[in-house]
Amino acid sequence: MIRDQEILEQLLDTVRHFVQKELVPIEQQVEETETVPENVIQHMRELGLFGLSISEEYGGLGLTMEEEVLVNFELGGTSPAFRSVFSTNTGIGSSGIILDGSDQQKQKYLPKLASGEYIGSFCLTEAESGSDAASLKTTARKDGDYYILNGTKRFITNAPRAATFTVMARTNPEIKGARGISAFLVESETAGISLGKIDKKMGQKGTYTCDVIFDNCKVHKDQLIGEEGAGFITAMKVLDKGRLGIAAFSVGIAERMLNDALKYACERKQFAQPIANFQLIQAMLADSKAEIYAAKCMVLDAARKRDEGKDVTLESSCAKMFATEMCGKVADRCVQIHGGAGYINEYSIEHFYRDVRLFRIYEGTTQIQQIIISRHMIQEATI
Incomplete structure (x- = not known):
């Protein structure tokens, strides 16, 4: 659905100009240094790229899905490294909050994700749980008003940059399938979180992925996204x-x-x-x-x-x-x-x-x- 064709065309023209004039000329530099320059990231913030899909209520552009894919057509005109900087904020790093988060979570995190102050990351994949996502082994044990998270997530996009992690963990060990999984919004500064070394990949130089390790990581119950046991449903919608x-x-x-x-x-x-x-x-x-x-x-x-x-x-x-x-x-x-x-x-x-x-x-x-x-x-x- 396109809400205002004229405004959309202005946005697409702006993104197209940014891609052609600023990003394409430094593709080789990013390929060789494996780093997107900070001044380019700051310009992304100024253009609102971190908040494409976050509603205007929380400081984003609030694009519809049709508008967003049209922007992605334009962003495809250059290296994936550039889009990777903000893509988790417009997609898997914020979608769980947008779809199933509480009002408190939305008010606290979405404005910072929309502005690019925070970068969000999505923790589902594990060493033995990739395509078979429902078999994940990361646990979240209830302890009073808190959950204690233990486990390791693998190949997590933007983990080295992230301020928040949307983490899928098993809250009910008696249920082996999807229904035993819950979703948590965990801040990266929480005690018990550590990161593995940045992965060296075949391609997509300048994009960052690594392991995220949770070792007795204590998370308040208010950080639960949606209901306990509904995390896998959230993940699939994301x-x-x-x-x-x-x-x-x-x-x-x-x-x-x-x-x-x-x-x-x-x-x-x-x-x-x-x-x-x-x-x-x-x-x-x-x-x-x-x-x-x-x-x-x-x-x-x-x-x-x-x-x-x-x-x-x-x-x-x-x-x-x-x-x-x-x-x-x-x-x-x-x-x-x-x-x-x-x-x-x-x-x-x-x-x-x-x-x-x-x-x-x-x-x-x-x-x-x-x-x-x-x-x-x-x-x-x-x-």
């Missing part, structure tokens, strides 16, 4: 939205890769003519364009349905699966179009090829999306 965000970003970055490949194909000559004249190059360009268009349509359709208040678990899984797989195919074709140059880090496609591989893994692998989609199909067929 991921529904997050998957649409990743799908939209995959579309944007696929468009960037294709535009770079098209420019290269028009300039690079072989056999006394641009390689863009060769039909097999044209086939790769055309297939990529069509698949990007299809993914964009899926993302927009799912976003509009979410804005209408519909359950979009099925649609968000379809969009996430298709868009991220599409993005990987486009990256591969674009390397091929560049030929040997595509394997050299002088060209952006070399790092984008590594960067986008992660999209098919986090917030639910492609295989998990297939299971979600098929289960919905079977359920609908047997009603």
